[in-house]
Amino acid sequence: MTDPAGQPTVLFVDDDTDIQSAARLLLTRRGFRVLAAHDAAEALTRVAADAIDLVLLDLNYAPGATTGAEGLALLRDLHALRPALPVIVVTGHSGVAIAVAAMREGATDFVMKPWNNERLVTLLHDTLDRLRREAGPAEADSETGEPVLIAVSGPIRTAVALADRIAPTRAHMLLSGSPGSGKTLLARRIHARSGDTAPPVMLDAEGLSTLPPGRGTWIIRGIESLPPPLQRTLADRLDGTAPPRILALSSLGVEELAARLPPRLWLPLEAVRVTLPPLASRQDDIPALATHFLHYFAIRHGLAEPALDTASLDALRLRPWPQNIRELRAAMERMVVLGDAAAPLPGDSTHTQDAPTLAQSEQALIEAALRRHGFNVSHAARDLGLTRPALYRRMARYGL
Structure with a gap:
């Protein structure tokens, strides 16, 4: 997963600009492409948007911080985003004890500040060489990660905290919330923090004709659309001695969903229920998400990143966002592509004369996603935050 010039890409996360400069000078001379991030939010955006081969991770970013808690939390988020991404911890103030804690959290290795240049370069090459030998064919398509789960406001932080607490267990979970609120992303985060090294099985209940074999973790989107025969089959599986772990996703309210599922299936699924607010x-969350998406798409499309002033952010806060994060994401991509933070947003009634319609904007985004993924519908659907059937319906609507 190197850049077109054949250079492996290293992301160095450190709030000290002098250390960043020293690392960039050293590693660039030794054949690496070096990207910088100065805090957790910037690091997650970089990993989501760019083809990162390895992360060098300092553990403290806030002034005076020495506990390493910020870095450990970021390490967990990085592994939720890209489970196979190698992370080498760089530590000074926190010492060996916190570096060992980072290894328990999944860090590949650690180095101490001030580092020995030759040892650092050798460690990077050895780590990347080992990963190339061990990588299977399934990892060839993992150049960029899933979109980042950003939790700033109280309601979403509460929901994520509950999900994180239950993640290491085998408990089934029901993730509910309106379309585009981040249910699939939260399910992937839960699986990444579960300790299960096998990838989750992604299932779209709509149109499903059979259930897969095996145990593992199943993420079932639109659980209410599961055909009645499969509802009974799944209930039987959950009653067995080695059931799969079910992360069920639904946009329905609790009462409506309970009416759509038999009690034998509903009761185990709703035992742990996490609701994502609109x-x-x-x-x-809106300023943080908007900033993230602008940065993400600027990197992805190789374009300048528009700046959002206070008035623009206030306008974003006041919008109803019926399609939630998915709609905000599309609006920010459009701003990047048009190169203007003041560009009209999809559905903005103040720019109706010349602005593309919402349908035209959606069609353009779908076409761009399909081209980006070589018209692989599964990958394009995941990129857009849609199920495959939902993307097929939109493709048919626009004649794609």
């Missing part, structure tokens, strides 16, 4: 009720 974006309109999470106004504190």
